[in-house]
Amino acid sequence: MDLRALKTFQLIVQHGSFIRAAEEMNYAQSTVTMQMQKLESELGVQLMERGRTIKLTEAGRLLYGQSLSIMRDMEQLEEDIAGLQKGSAGHVRIGVTEPTASFRLPELIKWFLDLYPRVRVSIEFGNTPHLSGRLLAGELDFALCSAPEVGSGLYFEPLFREEFVALIPAGHLLSAKPLLTPVDFKDHRLLITAASCPYRQKLEAAIQESGGTRPDTMEIGSMTALKYYVLSGLGIALVPRITVEPAPEGTVIRELGGTLVDMVFGLLTRSSGHFAGSAAGRLIHYLRDELGEGLPGSLPGD
Structure with a gap:
């Protein structure tokens, strides 16, 4: 069915005149x-009875009623497609690791959607290996996380450093030291995240490099939950500073030395420059501006 003819039919009905419809459609x-x-x-039916006045047949009345919603949907579709081409509309699927997902992203997404209200954003939480797999499968547009494994085939752009500190129960033996290094954790229970967590892997490597023995550990599945287990006196934890400032009552923060000070996080995509002109591209550009600290280098994962 010719949509232009359908529009003309609507105008004939609205104006009650072929001449007026012709003038409006030029x-x-x-x-x-x-x-x-x-x-x-x-359609195989008569739509109008022509005479001094135009009268719709039953089929004409049915078509006119249905055509109104059809044309509205088509106009909305045209507007949405134009928005996609301009990057002001569309659906963006993001993968995010903690603590960025809970502590940085909510307010940034709100600001972005205030600017682009026709963009829809879906956010998936996960660790870097999980999000890497989702990206490779085409189930995410991009991720905010740590660097992937070498050879992943993904493209990593560093944005900012996540600074870590030690969170210790008040009155703990280590609370008297202003600066802690890997060897200080010997003989103390260390609360750690899951084995797949990149920061836990970095922590274990740093302890091994320092010549320290593996400390007593207790695995806690959520990085953001660690502070509550510290508060309960179950051990000490190395946590992102952003998650514990100010320190929860009953705990103290201590600085970390050696190679435990920070970890780089950034944008993970399937390729560099893949989203030019799209809503995902606009969001990536916005996040670069808001989160970027001018860190050097963009790293292809292959």
């Missing part, structure tokens, strides 16, 4: 007549 009256004849031929 058509010759003969063109309008031919459109209506073709429309009736395609």
Whole structure:
């Protein structure tokens, strides 16, 4: 069905005149007549009884009622497609690790959606290996996380450093030291995240490099939950500073030395420059501006 003919049919009904419809569509009256004849031929029914006044047949009344929603949907579709082309509309699927997901992203997403209200954003939480797999499968547009494993085939752009500190129960033996290094954790229970967590892997490597023995550990599945287990006196934890400032009552923060000070986080995508002109590209550009600290280097994962 010709949508232009359908629009012309609507105008004929609204104005009650072929001439007025032709003027509004900037058509010759003969063109309008031919459109209506073709429309009736395609549908196999008479739509209008022509005379001094135009009267709709039952089929015409049915078509007119249905055509209003059809044209609204088409106009919305055209507007949405134009928005996609301009990057002001669309659906962006993001993967995010903690603590960025809970402590940095909510307010940034709100600001972005205030600027682009026709963009829809879905956010998936996970660790870097999980999000890398989702990206490779095409199930995410990009991720905010730590660097992937070498050879992942993904493209990593560093944005900022996540600074870590030690969170210790008040009165703990280590609370008397202003600066802690890996060897200080010997003989103390260390609360750690899951084995797949990149920071836990970095922590274990740093302890091994320092010549220290593996400390007593207790695995806690959520990085953001660690502070509550410290508060309960179950041990000490190395946590992102952003998650514990100010320190929860009953705990103290101590600085870390050696190689335990920070970890780089950034944008993970399937390729560099893949989203030019899209809503995902606009969001990536926005996050670069808000989170970027001018860290050197963009790292292809292959």
